[in-house]
Amino acid sequence: MTEIFKIIDQSRSIGIFGHIRPDGDCMGSVTALYNYLKDQYNEREKHIEVYLDSVPENFWFLNRADEIRTDFPNNNFYDVMLILDCGSLDRIGAAQAYFPNAKTTINIDHHISNTKFADISIIDLESSSTCELLYTLMEKDKISFSTAEALYLGIVHDTGVFKHSNTKKRTMEIAGELLDKGVSSSKIIDGTFYEKTFLQNQILGHCLMESSLALGGRVILSFISQKLIHFYKSKPADYDGIIDQLRITKGIEAAILLIEMEENEYKVSMRSNTFVDVSTIATSFGGGGHIRAAGCTIQGPLSEVTYQILNAIEKQME
Ligand SMILES: [Mn+2]
Incomplete structure (x- = not known):
């Protein structure tokens, strides 16, 4: 188990956050992490909440996307606050208010402009996407179909469907492993990337x-x-x-x-x-x-x- 999942394992309340105006990688990474943790822990063991300022309609199909909260009530406290795909704290918008009260803050990101604002920063500029980085931190046998779909979504969006220069050999290998989990590439690529209203x-x-x-x-x-x-x-x-x-x-x-x-x-x-x-x-x-x-x-x-x-x-x- 990697360090951050050991910290999560020993904590009671977990909050997962992404950036304002979420894109595919932000949406994919928070939903993937939420599914990954929900698959392992029940509500009595851990209270896990996930927040975004909005959930774009083309991502609603992801499992548990309907559990993402878009309200930000006052006085929330988390043992662990996970901030994904954000290069700086202001990117989480209203959730900034929770930051000083969190026991441990963890930032998982791949932006070159990252300001290392959290207690623990896991930043990999070589990763195409936060989803790619998140995959490398997860235990592969614990990645369900739902988690795999969310991870694949983020990789597809941040690489512009595997064509931007951030697409490395490892990116393609990870995408291949996610296909092995049952992900349909045409469903994700056409349905969320090329399809336009x-x-x-x-x-x-x-x-x-x-x-x-x-x-x-x-x-x-x-x-x-x-x-x-x-x-x-x-x-x-x-x-x-x-x-x-x-x-x-x-x-x-x-x-x-x-x-x-x-x-x-x-x-x-x-x-x-x-x-x-x-x-x-x-x-x-x-x-x-x-x-x-x-x-x-x-x-x-x-x-x-x-x-x-x-x-x-x-x-x-x-
Ligand atoms: Mn990203």
């Missing part, structure tokens, strides 16, 4: 129509305004995949998607293809992520935010 396609189409090139055609930018968000009554999950579609434009080194969260506040998603380190740029604006995929929030008018980001990318291109 009509609304997602409409907004994607809009972003492609409105996109523009910068820095001699090496950067592509697009923008989602509050006006558009209100028009479509859309949520953050409706913008999934847009940045990835921008990134595969021929001749592009970096892609930027700006989402107007409120007046003079933009959520910036960035991707790069070969050499621009978007993690460093995101971190310099208080965000984080990976070398090829990162994000941050910047205050200011659109023209100023765009200028700052393009300026930071241009410096790396010189």
Whole structure:
């Protein structure tokens, strides 16, 4: 048994947390860990709770996804607080209030921007996903079909279906072992990654129509305004995949998607293809992520935010 599972074994109350606006790896890792522990311990032995700020609809099929709590009651106390797929504490949103009261805090993550905020940090930058890292920590014979499905989901999403440069030989081997547990790759890949709602396609189409090139055609930018968000009554999950579609434009080194969260506040998603380190740029604006995929929030008018980001990318291109 690895150290963290020994700590869990000796504890009574366990809280599992992921980042705000959960993606596939966040959702997969918290659900996988929750299933893994629930398969081993009954409620009398351990009180285990799992929280996310929301549960995207395309992940509802995962076993026990319906047990994920989206409310954050006051005064919760945990012997062990497990924080997954988060590079910094502010990423857990409302659950930050529980952090000072937890006896032991454990962070399992793979972001290069990780700030090592927990008592125990298990961070592996070589892992494609938190799910891949989590798999290496688990005892293989205790991984049920439900846990395997959740782990596979996270690996699929963070590797962009095994095609991003973070996909290593080990990633494929682990994915293969999860298939041996009965996971259906087409169900997970088509059902959660490629399938788009009509609304997602409409907004994607809009972003492609409105996109523009910068820095001699090496950067592509697009923008989602509050006006558009209100028009479509859309949520953050409706913008999934847009940045990835921008990134595969021929001749592009970096892609930027700006989402107007409120007046003079933009959520910036960035991707790069070969050499621009978007993690460093995101971190310099208080965000984080990976070398090829990162994000941050910047205050200011659109023209100023765009200028700052393009300026930071241009410096790396010189
Ligand atoms: Mn991740």
